[in-house]
Amino acid sequence: MPAATISDFDAFVDQLLQSGALELPMLPSAMAETLALCQSDTADAARLSHVIHRDPTLAANVLKVANSAAFALPVPCASLQQAVARLGLPRIAETALALCVRGTVFSEPSCRDALARLWRHAALSACFAREAARLLRRNVETAFLCGLLHDAGKAVLLTSVARAAGSRGVDVGDLAAALHARHQDVGEQLAIAWKLPDPVAAAIAHHHEPERAHAHGQFAAIACLADLLAHFVDACDGAQMPQADAIRRHPSIALLNLYPDQLQTLFALASKAQASAEAFA
Amino acid sequence: MSQAPEPFDIVVLGSGPAGQKAAVQAAKAGRSVCLVERDAVGGACVHHGTIPSKTLRETAVHLAGFRVRAGRHVPIEIPPDLQLQSLMERKDAVVEAHVAFLQKQMERNGIVQRHGRARFVTPHVVEVESVYGDRSLLRGSVIVIATGSRPRAPEGIPIDHERVLDSDSILTLSHVPRSMTVLGSGVIACEYATIFAALGVRVTIVDKGKRPLNFLPASIVDRFVAAFERNEGCVFVGNATVRSVQWNGVDSVVTQLDNGWESKSDVLLCALGRVANVEGLGLEHAGLSTNARGHIPVDADCRTSVPHVFAVGDVIGPPSLASASMEQGRRAMRAALSLPRGNAIDTIPAGIYTIPEIATVGVDADTARAQGIECVVGTARFDELARGQIAACTDGVLHLVVDCATRRIRGCQVLGEGATELVHLAQMAMATGATVETFVDGIFNFPTMAEAYRVAALDADAQLLRMAQR
Numbered sequence: 001m002p003a004a005t006i007s008d009f010d011a012f013v014d015q016l017l018q019s020g021a022l023e024l025p026m027l028p029s030a031m032a033e034t035l036a037l038c039q040s041d042t043a044d045a046a047r048l049s050h051v052i053h054r055d056p057t058l059a060a061n062v063l064k065v066a067n068s069a070a071f072a073l074p075v076p077c078a079s080l081q082q083a084v085a086r087l088g089l090p091r092i093a094e095t096a097l098a099l100c101v102r103g104t105v106f107s108e109p110s111c112r113d114a115l116a117r118l119w120r121h122a123a124l125s126a127c128f129a130r131e132a133a134r135l136l137r138r139n140v141e142t143a144f145l146c147g148l149l150h151d152a153g154k155a156v157l158l159t160s161v162a163r164a165a166g167s168r169g170v171d172v173g174d175l176a177a178a179l180h181a182r183h184q185d186v187g188e189q190l191a192i193a194w195k196l197p198d199p200v201a202a203a204i205a206h207h208h209e210p211e212r213a214h215a216h217g218q219f220a221a222i223a224c225l226a227d228l229l230a231h232f233v234d235a236c237d238g239a240q241m242p243q244a245d246a247i248r249r250h251p252s253i254a255l256l257n258l259y260p261d262q263l264q265t266l267f268a269l270a271s272k273a274q275a276s277a278e279a280f281a
Numbered sequence: 282m283s284q285a286p287e288p289f290d291i292v293v294l295g296s297g298p299a300g301q302k303a304a305v306q307a308a309k310a311g312r313s314v315c316l317v318e319r320d321a322v323g324g325a326c327v328h329h330g331t332i333p334s335k336t337l338r339e340t341a342v343h344l345a346g347f348r349v350r351a352g353r354h355v356p357i358e359i360p361p362d363l364q365l366q367s368l369m370e371r372k373d374a375v376v377e378a379h380v381a382f383l384q385k386q387m388e389r390n391g392i393v394q395r396h397g398r399a400r401f402v403t404p405h406v407v408e409v410e411s412v413y414g415d416r417s418l419l420r421g422s423v424i425v426i427a428t429g430s431r432p433r434a435p436e437g438i439p440i441d442h443e444r445v446l447d448s449d450s451i452l453t454l455s456h457v458p459r460s461m462t463v464l465g466s467g468v469i470a471c472e473y474a475t476i477f478a479a480l481g482v483r484v485t486i487v488d489k490g491k492r493p494l495n496f497l498p499a500s501i502v503d504r505f506v507a508a509f510e511r512n513e514g515c516v517f518v519g520n521a522t523v524r525s526v527q528w529n530g531v532d533s534v535v536t537q538l539d540n541g542w543e544s545k546s547d548v549l550l551c552a553l554g555r556v557a558n559v560e561g562l563g564l565e566h567a568g569l570s571t572n573a574r575g576h577i578p579v580d581a582d583c584r585t586s587v588p589h590v591f592a593v594g595d596v597i598g599p600p601s602l603a604s605a606s607m608e609q610g611r612r613a614m615r616a617a618l619s620l621p622r623g624n625a626i627d628t629i630p631a632g633i634y635t636i637p638e639i640a641t642v643g644v645d646a647d648t649a650r651a652q653g654i655e656c657v658v659g660t661a662r663f664d665e666l667a668r669g670q671i672a673a674c675t676d677g678v679l680h681l682v683v684d685c686a687t688r689r690i691r692g693c694q695v696l697g698e699g700a701t702e703l704v705h706l707a708q709m710a711m712a713t714g715a716t717v718e719t720f721v722d723g724i725f726n727f728p729t730m731a732e733a734y735r736v737a738a739l740d741a742d743a744q745l746l747r748m749a750q751r
Contacts, residue, residue: 088530090443133442137329139453140443197455198366215373249413257320259398260414 009178013186016160022186023160027194030055031100034093035196048089049080052096061099062092068279094144098123098280105152105190108159114172118155121230122148123280127273129226132266136256138218139199146203146223147230149196153187153204154179184208210255221255225266228252233270284418286406289315291614292421294399294407294562297324298603299594300427301383303610307423308390310618315393315419317409322383322394324429326603327376329449334472336372337365337452338634341479342698345636349673359481365454368480395419400563404587423589423617426577427610428562430555430595437525438464438551444528445549448473458482458547460514462536464523466493468633470552475509475636483514485544487536491519494633498645501678501696508637508676518542526551557596574598582616583609591617605629628711632701637676640704643692643711646682655685657748659717659741663697666736667728674698674730681707681720681737685745688716699730706734717741 016022033051052059059080066083067076071091077083084092106119129147133140157179162170184205191201202216203223210220228247247253248263258266290312293304301323304316321328347357366372387394395417397409406420432447434440442450448469459482463474466488478484486493486509492502506517521538526549529535534549557575564570564577568587572578576598579585583593593609595601608629615622630642649656663669663677677697684691693707710719720738725731 088528089532137442137450137453139455141455254396254412257412259319259410259412 009175010182012161013157013178013182017185017189022156022189023163024156024190024193025104025159028055028100028104030058031097031104034096034100037093046081048093048096049084052080052092057103058096058099061103062095065095065099065279066092069275071279090141094141095280097145098126098148101148101152102280105155105159108162110165111158111162111170111172114158115155118151118158120234120277120281121227122151122155123277124230124234124273125150125223125226127276128229128266128269129222131269131273132222132225132256132258135262135265136218136222136258138222142197142199142219143222143226145196145200146207146219147226149187149191149200149204150207150223150227151183151187152190153183153185156190157183157186210252217255221252224252225250225256225258229266229270229273232267233274286418286420287315288420289313289393290421291315291423291425291617292317292399292407292419293425293427295319295324295427295429295558295594296322296383296394297326297427297429297594297606299429299606299610300324300425301386301610302607303425303427303591303593303614304392305386305390306611306614307618308392310614310620312618313393314391315395315421316387317395317397317399317407317419319396319398319428321380322387323376323380325431325449326429327379327383329452331603332376332379333369333372333452334476335634336375337369338472338476338636339371340368341476342636345479346673346698359457365452365457368457369452398561400561401566401569402563404567404590421589423591424567425610425613425617426559426562426585426590426592426596427594427606428558428596430557430601432552433554433556435551435553438523438553439526439528440551441528444534444547445526445551447551448555451550454548460484460533460546460548462487462534462544462546462549463552464488464526464536464549465552465554466490466495466517466519467552467554468494469555470550471505471509471635472633473550473552474515475512478509478512478515479636481513483546484509484512485515485536485546486517487521487523487538487544488517488519489522493517493519494639497639497641498647498680498694500680501639501694504676504678504696505635505637505639509635518544555595555601557598559596582622583613584616589617600629600631602629602631604632628708630701630704630708632704634701637674637697638700639694639696640700641692641694642704642708643690644682645680645692645694649682649684649691654691656682656691657685657741657744658682659737659739659744661733661736661740663730663733666730666732668730668732669697671728672698672730677730677733679703679733679737681717681734681741683717683738683741683745685748688718688745690715690717690719695733697730703730703733706731717745 106115126144126147129143130140133143188205191204199216199219202213203220206213206220207223210217210224213220291307291314293300293316296318304314308314395409397411399407399409402408410416457480461477461482461484463470463486471493474484474486494502524537524539527535533545536544577592577596579592579597583591585592591613593613594606612622633639646658659681661679664675669675674697680694682692690710695703717738720734721742
């Protein structure tokens with residue numbers, strides 16, 4: 001089905017979902033191991049280095065991120081162990097997870113530019129989600145993953161459509177509304193396939209209506225707010241840039257009990273979040 | 282925002298245990314009441330403190346209890362990747378049910394609710410700012426401040442809510458850590474320390490005091506410390522001041538003490554007290570100020586220096602217990618409305634949800650003697666009770682403080698599982714003026730932990746008899 005002529009995108013997505021033809025990427029083994037390490041009480045620098053080292057591309061990219069401007073290390077890191085020692089286990093684990101996601105979900109060559117924009121938005125949202133969680137006393141690592149993966153469904157859908165279209169290519173602009181309408185469903189499928197932690201799965205599935213995430217409503221609301229803030233500072237995935245006032249009056253603000261001065265704190269962290277996100281570019 | 286303030290008889294700021302009881306008491310007395318809450322209904326008690334921590338505690342108690350009773354035959358291991366939230370699976374249902382109950386109670390009593398942050402603009406008028414920044418005015422003939430408290434963030438402790446946490450963020454941990462350093466040895470510190478110890482975490486409590494829970498008798502605290510240190514890798518380090526706390530950048534938080542001792546742990550919990558939520562209240566516009574400890578000074582009826590303004594709960598300082606806060610809220614309203622108050626405030630028990638539990642009511646022997654009351658202390662050890670042996674709760678002890686002159690019960694301190702329930706018998710004895718004979722002559726079910734009262738009463742009775750024979 002040439003994507004450029006898709007008249008009923010919903011039917012196409014339904015067909016993909018029902019037939020099992022939707023190409024859900026496999027959870028990379030390095031990501032699975034890193035996630036398991038993050039959630040266990042046995043995480044240590046040596047084990048994480050070992051996991052990352054098994055994937056040479058990942059190891060090289062982690063080093064590249066560690067040496068990026070965002071971390072501003074006085075002397076460049078030459079080894080992974082050095083990077084772990086300087087940046088700490090949580091940041092390295094976070095970096096490894098982000099790079100695994102990028103390499104797996106955001107890597108289809110036929111729609112590289114569109115996926116690069118989506119990736120930039122994902123990384124920025126993750127950094128905003130992390131800061132929001134810190135402010136609101138929520139789990140920082142979980143919030144980072146919620147921000148990182150909230151729009152993964154868009155990337156999966158776009159990849160499926162681009163592959164279906166083959167050499168005819170896709171006009172991402174035409175698909176924007178349709179991608180937006182279905183990305184939570186597809187993201188939810190990915191979360192189930194990857195057995196992601198419940199709060200992350202809930203945030204992916206309900207970040208546009210966080211109140212539907214019930215027990216995990218706070219993480220869905222954090223992903224929602226991070227999404228808005230990322231669009232506000234950088235309309236990089238082609239979405240319409242929200243106005244600051246619209247963010248201030250967004251329903252997620254009430255769900256999070258975020259008062260104007262606290263929201264202002266998050267706005268003020270924009271350059272920090274952007275610098276962190278740039279590191280994953 | 283030029284409209285006139287919306288008038289109410291009573292405006293209550295904060296919907297925690299203190300504010301909620303104040304609001305309900307006022308509404309039941311037929312007054313119009315507006316309750317302002319900046320966060321979710323129920324306050325920190327429901328959402329960050331008492332209820333979530335007790336839900337985790339319940340799991341920890343059952344795990345630890347099962348290990349003691351049958352662990353040799355049916356071993357239970359906590360998997361290393363188990364998420365902490367899995368151990369608090371019932372928390373959301375408990376919180377939801379509690380909030381629903383509170384909401385219904387408010388609605389049933391016709392209490393108007395406003396969601397937002399309040400600040401005084403005049404002694405009788407508060408401005409409420411919503412999360413969206415909208416502002417409105419409320420006028421109260423009486424205003425009750427019940428805005429609670431938050432964890433203190435001492436200078437030099439780098440609380441990042443990832444590895445160095447406070448009591449509001451400790452339950453956001455994704456998994457059960459291997460080791461934990463706890464700074465402080467008050468109620469919250471000891472509760473979390475023992476909960477995590479029961480889950481198999483190696484816990485180090487560090488405090489500048491010689492003993493933890495320094496408001497309790499040494500005999501109770503020493504037993505508590507012994508029980509805590511029986512958990513593998515758990516230790517109390519007293520008489521120590523923290524010199525520095527640092528995340529080593531790789532895998533542990535390093536705590537250095539002034540005595541040269543160093544502790545490395547996966548995470549650190551900073552529980553060095555709480556501070557009253559008074560910033561932003563504009564107290565100066567009400568003619569109020571705080572004392573040196575940051576609390577709002579009040580009299581016995583929780584009335585501030587401004588007669589129509591009352592303050593209840595954590596904002597007025599210790600005991601900062603939910604039970605006491607509820608009574609303060611109720612009492613303040615009864616005082617404001619000139620209703621009889623009673624003297625229940627004298628016999629509010631203190632329940633400490635450590636593992637094992639601790640509870641007290643009235644005075645201990647030292648306090649009684651300092652007040653010039655000659656007393657004896659009857660003691661019952663739980664290892665001498667059939668029920669204590671059956672339930673493997675042999676760590677416990679119950680002290681009954683008996684006035685030598687009147688033979689009345691003056692106080693009771695209990696350590697051991699069920700202590701927070703058990704103490705109520707002493708509370709009722711005190712409230713009704715019962716003497717030690719009540720427990721000597723009273724027959725309880727057998728085998729029960731309540732039997733401890735009879736054992737302690739017989740001990741006290743024997744001491745009184747010996748004194749009389751001298």
